[in-house]
Amino acid sequence: MTLRLPSPGGGSRTYTPRSEPARLAAGRAPLASRTVFSAAHVVADPYADVSPDAAAAVDWDATLAFRRHLWSHGLGVAEAMDTAQRGMGLDWAGAAELIRRSAAEAKAVGGRIACGVGTDQLTPATGGALDGVRAAYEEQLALVEETGSQAILMASRALAATAKSPDDYLAVYAHLLRQASEPVVLHWLGPMFDPALAGYWGSTDLDAATETFLQVIAEHPDKVDGVKISLLDARREIELRRRLPKGVRCYTGDDFHYPELIAGDERGFSHALLGIFDPLGPLAAEAVRVLDTGDTKGFRELLDPTVELSRHLFQPPTRFYKTGVVFLAWLAGHQDHFTMVGGLQSARSLPHLARAYELADGLGLFPDPAVAEARMTSLLSVYGVDQ
Template sequence: MATLTLPSPDGGCYERTLRPATAWAKPSTPLSARHAYAAAHVIPLTTADNTPGAPAALDWNATLAYRHELWSYGLGVADAMDTAQRGMGLDWAATQELIRRSAQEAADVVGSGAPALAGKTVRDLLACGAGTDQLDPAAVPEGEAGLAVVLDAYREQLAVVSGSGAKVILMASRALARVARGPEDYLRVYSTLLREATEPVILHWLGTMFDPALAGYWGSEDVSEATETFLGLIRSHPGKVDGVKVSLLDASHEVSLRAALPTGVRLYTGDDFNYPELIDGDGAHHSDALLGIFAAIYPAASAALQAYDAGSPAEARALLDSTRELGRHIFSAPTFYYKTGIAFLSWLNGKQPGFQMVGGLHSGRSVLHLVRTLELADEAGLLLDPELAAERMSGFLRVNGVVL
């Protein structure tokens, strides 16, 4: 049994004995009742200049091994997304290499004939973000010229993702949010991209809690008006939208949007607060998943999806519910620092050599926040090696000047 001393919010300390490791089962056949992508983070070289504004230098062995870990549990990987610090430390040069390397690894996995992934394609295993973050939004001109610049930036990134064999996720664009004059400009840009797409894509709607620069996306601050624009776009391009990834942290909005989507268009929930009930569904519809929290809870997420496949929805829902408090904590305000908690758990679980993040984002959460992250992960059975987690947590506390 692993025991360690932890600081408490009142300034004191207490001893905590971590629960034994949970024996999470990996699937022996492909998951089918729900489609799920875990949005994976990136792991930098610990000796790199991981400071704000520095080019990202990744530990490719650790970064790609994490993707293999997610695939081994039957999950797809959503890569080069906000969880991978797009727009928050991962520059376009590193992003291109990440997409190409991850796609090659996915192709190798498909070719390996692993029973849990039988019949899967690279697109099933890997979906990657295509956006416009190679642009400085402030430098994009106004009006027609600006829209053309944004469109060309999207095209550049689309070519990289589609050329890799991965499924395209059309990410929200800070540059478009700055230069668009109303819904018609969003429709113009996205309609062009959908017409040019050779395979169905996932549309990504990211809320301001994740990125404040995306205020008024789809041409309105009013969510209901923005939703009508969004739905109009999808309905106008049948067969071009695989699904939508919505990260507004508003369960009631997601339920109504899900019901309004055309037949065959999936709703991949991005609600890291309310995912248990959204994935479980309301009897008429359910959400699939494209979630950052799945990168932290992947053994439990996989177990829940296996339970759905086995016809045990109550067990599946209970498993998802058991991770809810951890998800709410990791994604607590300021929500855009959720990536710090995911990287911290990765480090505690031995999936990366150091608690480092590109752009210095490992400083995005307080010591007590990360202590609570360990506590909730322990309660959910998500410390895969409790002895290692205790050793690393104790060292982290010492380095950060916590005297117990």
């Protein structure tokens, strides 16, 4: 059977879905050569009577089941990050509950977990001073550490709005790192993912911002497990990676260049903490297992073809990549509906979603291609695209 899919420029085209999923090697040995986290999405409760401005209604059973899926393939889960719509539908109360539940689930199944620490409980009225930013970070850090999870110090919109100079960033992060009981991951999220983070580290000049970022790490290397770089700039990530103190890891957050960055070069490599590894979970894990054997070519042969899909999902405005991630989870059978907290399922066009389906199906990402085809057909019919 063929599907009639809408084209971005208007009109339609025909597509013949594949009949079998990609065949991955049997066995799920632990990943050895790289530490790999998938930033996981949350599953909304489609039956909740909520408005886009209301607190998120989460389907906890489906949300935790998806995390078990990722853990079963050997991936770590990066919890309550921007992929989980942190600051885009999921408020701090919802994120705190997500962290508690996921941390308990991780303990139950032996899964690796790291959780986002931010300041999103602040409002303009409560977050107008550095003391308020520090206190908000401290509250979230305490909760994450109480659950036994590793902390990821996320970039803060409130700090970006409040800091007057690089010294303010140095002071806030020094305070938090002194308080952290275990080494944390520092996250530099670029403005393409969140426009409110423009000028982070005290400058819109990325070279100057990098120096401040590196100074934070250099002053507290024993409290920094690694850094997550989400700037979509492979050259800059490699240059920064080469300047990190010994023992501090680089976790790529570059959803455009991840195969080459994870593969690395003669002077090092990046680990991974990626939103694209939500839909790519099983395939990404298999690719890293191939890399574990020293087969860089085989690793690239598995992962390079996925970049077109990732670039499509993360095209500007990049922050809405979450819509494509949840859409693919629905097509893959990980949830029974295409609904998102805050109504964000409307953030991408039908032609964008159709192309995402086509690319994902071509990669063999759907465990049951027939289910994915039926669900895609139902979505098309809602939009008036009859087959």
